[in-house]
Amino acid sequence: MTTLNNPFARLPEVPSFTLTSSTVADGEAFGPAQYSGLFGVPGGEDRSPQLSWSGAPEGTLSYAVTVFDPDAPTGSGFWHWAVTGIPASVTELAEGAGDETGSGLPDAALQLRGDSGAARFLGSAPPAGHGEHRYFITVHALDVADLGVGPDATPAFLGFNIFGHILGRATIVATAINNG
Template sequence: MSTFTMTSNSITEGQHHEKRFSFNSFGNDGDNISPQLAWENAPQGTKSFAVTCFDPDAPTDCGFWHWQVINIPASTQELAEGASSHLAAGLEMRNDYGFNGYGGACPPEGHGVHRYVFTVWALPCEKLEVPDDASCALVSFMLNGTALAKSTITAHYQR
């Protein structure tokens, strides 16, 4: 049996990602481009995917959600670089910056290295049953409770 895996031409496990994937605000001048992500070997019974990006090192009590895309059709095997600005399928949820879509890395200057955990989730449902305005915490709760499998790439960034 093959393992469900995610790969990327844009980011590398354990490595700093390029500034172009970082946010363009709060004193940071990145391009806010979402990275290319691809996956293969989804488990049997997968009916949709979700993709998330989470910073567990943010100076909050609950981390920081940079991206949540749910209801990606099972026929999809990749999100192209910059897909967040023109997503063809799936529903982008409100991130912790307060808008729907990808919000790149923007750790406080001098705060050290932050980890950005990109995860693809294989789901047994075509549509994750959450309100369109669901919080990141609720979406995360539902993903963790229903996923058949997940795969991650953790990139780093600091200012």
């Protein structure tokens, strides 16, 4: 993984585990369903990708899932999805689990408001002509069952709390481009 604008480049290295998706492969482009209709992308459905993971480090008590675009023209990237409180017994999220109700998430899970202001998955929507964007889809294995992060927390605050409790990290990097 390149260190150019890599959100994990300055964090301590932790063990990796396996993350797969029937929706998108590492290094490949998102399909239309993972683009943002809410942000006006024709055909976009704002459907969170299907995710499956295995081989998390021993002692994992919960997971958090984040989707981050470090290439957004904001100076600070763009958080598309942040979920915490996924029990250690859960190792898969169905496609679309991150809808506005979180209906596909475990009962204990909490979706935080991303940079769109909504507590849901927001699909990709790179500005026209801005080039390819990368989306770091990450499952974080944690040593606590509950990070104590409330519903008003930001994804950046979640990340700060993950930093002190991370046991392992698994990432798929998806891409998207708007040639419009």
